[in-house]
Amino acid sequence: MQRKVVQPNEFTDLGEVRDRLRAFEDRYNATAQPFQWRSTTSDLDDLLARLDRHTTDRQEESSVTPAA
Template structure:
């Protein structure tokens, strides 16, 4: 928050998962007290797929770490750095095509379902 572009921004949004170190209303208040221009935004619970870092760590775990047997931490670090270098040469930006309209189209029937009267069972 002390470096640009954050230091001169009017508003900054920090998007976080619901990890134990930053979940709940107290974390929002701590952020507000420490950095008044910052707003802490929590991802929905069980939506780690929305967090791009979580996706990268998942790929790293599956492709580079769980497939190996490492003699020491230096070997593990070398594997991670090699994976990172290869990943960065082949990765491409994700073109998100799911729009707000798509989401609303999905949610509208769900909302209607939640507000309808329950059907009575025949006796």
């Protein structure tokens, strides 16, 4: 939306931003079509688990202080 609606940033007031966003919403809703997801919920669960492990590993690494 930022690339299609609010750039360049040449608005004089918030009302102009609101009007442009609403016009975009109307155009988008008139032409929007469903799409097929390529990922499954299992794929998303796997990704989130990997991210969680990565975050946990990083936190453990940062909490270990080097021996003097």
